[in-house]
Amino acid sequence: MEILGTTLRICVDDLDRSVVFYERLTGSAALRFERGGVSVAAVGCFLLMSGPASEIDVLRKVTATIAVKDVDEAVTVLTGVGAQVLVGPVPTPVGRNLIAVHPDGSVFEYVDRRAVQD
Secondary structure: OOEEEEEEEEEOOOHHHHHHHHHHHHOOOOEEEEEOOEEEEEEOOEEEEEOOHHHHHHHOOEEEEEEEOOHHHHHHHHHHOOOEEEEEEEEEOOEEEEEEEOOOOOEEEEEEOOOOOO
């Protein structure tokens, strides 16, 4: 499985104010979307998230987002080396993702940019 990069996940109270800071920091425009009651802004290598405490508390448990070429391949590799897939693969606004827990207890999101075929 080829890892293409990682995204740092940051839970914030004021998404609009945080977006301004991270856009200036990275020189990138934010890509905004909503998912499960959480407002999200992807800015460069940062994924900013804001929403209800019950949702944010769950999201805080995910260490980082790891970009891969193919989430299906990630499932095979992850389970082959002892990780457990908790959720997914499922479609997202930009591709597909899954949540996996590694044998050491670390939780990661794996994402690809492959469009879901109808």
